[in-house]
Amino acid sequence: MKITAQKKEGTGLYTVTVDGVEVGLGDEKECTALAEELRENLDKVNLIYDSFVLCDWTEDVDSGAWETACGNIFELTEGTPLENGMEYCAYCGKKLREAKRRV
Ligand SMILES: [Zn+2]
Numbered sequence: 001m002k003i004t005a006q007k008k009e010g011t012g013l014y015t016v017t018v019d020g021v022e023v024g025l026g027d028e029k030e031c032t033a034l035a036e037e038l039r040e041n042l043d044k045v046n047l048i049y050d051s052f053v054l055c056d057w058t059e060d061v062d063s064g065a066w067e068t069a070c071g072n073i074f075e076l077t078e079g080t081p082l083e084n085g086m087e088y089c090a091y092c093g094k095k096l097r098e099a100k101r102r103v
Contacts (some may be wrong), residue, residue, distance in 0.1 A: 001042065001049075009049035018045070055089035056099040057081055068092075069099075 003021050007028075008015040014031035016024035016038070024034045038045055056069040065075045070092040076084060081096055089096050 001045065003035050003038045003042075005031040018049075050097075053095055054097045055092050055094040056097050057089070058099040070094075 005016050012026045016034045018032045057066045060065050065073050072091045
């Protein structure tokens with residue numbers, strides 16, 4: 001993820017962006033501090049970001065059913081969700097991500 005703090009064109013303010021998405025607005029000192037804080041906590045930022053845009057599906061090795069991060073269970077006859085062309089969770093609409101199998 002690319003985190004920047006820079007002067008916002010046409011204003012006297014600064015802006016903080018994460019991968020081009022504006023997440024903060026303020027004076028230079030505030031924005032520099034926020035950008036620094038985000039960089040130092042990048043792992044946490046990634047986790048929070050992922051939870052907003054991804055739904056993790058975990059296969060139960062015993063039953064073969066897939067448990068979704070949004071609290072549902074889905075069974076496939078064959079293959080994984082992605083192998084079956086499922087890009088989005090059928091329940092919450094977030095992008096589907098296959099998590100590691102629970103052993
Ligand atoms: Zn979901």
